[in-house]
Amino acid sequence: MANIKSAKKRILVTQTKTMRNKMIKSRVKTEIKKVLGAIAANDQAAAQAQLLVAVSEIDKAKSKGIFHKNTAARRVARLTKAVNKMAAE
Template identity: 70%
Template sequence: MANIKSAKKRILVNKTKADRNKAIKSGVKTSVKKVYTAIEAGDKAAAQAALLAATSTIDKAATKGVYHKNTASRKVSRLSKAVNQMA
């Protein structure tokens, strides 16, 4: 355990940031899962609606620095491609 006051503060701040990042990443995973669930069900309208929500969630995560912008772009691209390839 840290003895220096600034080190103790860093531990607390890092824990807070890690919890926030974990919550945001979890939200992204959930929204991505909803898109793939709609694709597997064959419901194109639901998949497109879920894609819109997932894109928004991913972009917000990238804006907050949880994901790198290229990672966010790649995730959105793969989701869009999956929805567009539906029959």
């Protein structure tokens, strides 16, 4: 355990930021699962609606520095491709 005041503060700040990052990543994963669930159920309207929500959450995570911009772009591209593929079929 840290004895120095600044080290104790760093531990608290790190815990706070870790929890925030986990919450946001969890929210992104949940929205992605909802899109994939709509695709699996062949519900095109729900998939399109959920895609917008998922893209919004991914962009928020990117803007907060939780995802790298290329990671966010890759996830959005793959989700969009899956939804568009379902729409084409």
